[in-house]
Amino acid sequence: MKKSLISFFALSTILFSLSGQTKNTSAKSVIETAAKKSSLTESIKYLETSLSSVPENAEKRAVYAFLASVLEQQGLYEKAQKTFVQAASIQGSAASVVPGVPNKNSEELVIDAVRCALCAGDYSAAESYLNSAVRNSKDEKIIAYVKLYEQWSALCKAKSISDTKESIAMLKTYSGLDSMKLVRPSLLLTLWHLTGESQFSESLKKTYPKSMEASIVKGEIQTLPTPFWYFVPRNGVDLPEIAGLGEGSVSKAEKTSAQEKSASVSAAKTSSSEKSSSSAKGEKIVRQQLGLFRDEANARALCDRVAGKGFKAEITSEVRPSGTKYYLVVVNENSKGTIGEELRTAGFDCYPLFDD
Template structure:
């Protein structure tokens, strides 16, 4: 009797455990993840919860959400793996989560592999079933990412000539209208030709690409953007948000200045020490005081961060950007 009773209790527990796992949704764990104190904690929480989801559509949506956070943290290799897992699940969209087709998820994976500088894996994704997509927008991104991959493979300025010519042709046709801002930004960045930045501001004034060329935003420091050979230096604007308020009349003026003094500027964050060293050495050869530090993320991955010390002139950031290096301040 005792054995039968124990077995009945065991079956009862297993039944309700399975029932709970089946009811666990992507929306629920995404909501709980958002309550964590940091994005890193959210990522670790999602990893533990996804394994408990049994419904394919919910698991797929959860992987997409996890990948988006990993991409936000510049964990591009982890992000592409999560996107790939999501794309490999034959299911539809989950209720209460962003809707995405598997083709769109594969494109997300390609973007992340290119951000890692891994053009071989990007090409493998590009040559998968997504290549046969009937969706016009998907086809536009495939063509764009194919040329990004070609740029990623280039070691010399001569080797970027062909993808630049193809992208220039794409920038003039209506059949590539959905990705034109990205095309123009790429052309501006690798050639330094102002006609491309002017076209971005004129045709797509509200785009993130327009913010970048104006100087209101910075390109994410990734291996793809740092190591693509450039035939010219793209000059960003000084920003459109830094307009000083006009002092009110009849109010006493003070000589106090609000100054934020930054001592270091971050140029890049890499998973490979050699890539970080290449950038640090290149920057040092141009007269900057560069060095490398490391940071271990909650995932266990160690990142190599390229930093430059501020010098006595106080205009290191301007000099870095004039030399073609995107940077942002760290305290």
């Protein structure tokens, strides 16, 4: 099931508009053809089936890396991490083989795999990648990401607020180091999320006003399910999309349940924009997801509350690579395609899930 969402951890932009023609089967021709498919699902299938026809290692590596990026954008994090690792394992030239598509070396691809592992809630895999050769990298950029993701991985394992203290101290130290400047927006967002201290959100808005991280703290974009952001214990203020739920009837317990949603980032959507974007891609919205929980009782509480407003809510479950079982609260789309708008009008935050 695809999600129409862009992960916060997806730091690289996927380019779908490439120019030029090639006579032989190459990374360039494969990616250009994939870019012309009517949906990302079709692009993924084409890339997967075309890999065997790309003979040169450098070009095969480029297709694997591009495929992994598309998988990440689709929220297929477990598959994306393995594909990034596959790309990293192939010996290839440092030169870009596809104009307009940035080439990445093995260390950068491993860092991408770490990010995807964290998105999937698989901190064990993330740590195994971090303990590979990237830890001894001479590249300052790689080392910055290793240090950031190392703390994110530690936070994934935290069971109480007290377990986050050491990571918070390290993140505060890192935020003041010139060597960590490249990842400073992520550091500040993490600190704001964990502590709720306005100094971090204000620093983001002042120093990085056009960044994705600044948009999050300003409530201009919303967050979506990946285990890291919402299952980490925190003292922070409600995230914008949670604070926006606020009906007078919402109890403290219900609000706490809502805070168990996990997150990656997407621009805030209206029902009409969802329908137009899905139509443009040839995709169909099949249901709206309202929450994702580790505790089934919390999922049931939200489900009952949604049902109390006249909606037919259901609970489904999924098991992440970490072995943790999560419970999702969903409402099926209606024939008019207006269920998302109706849910928001009733005070429920939601996002669309698409048919494959």
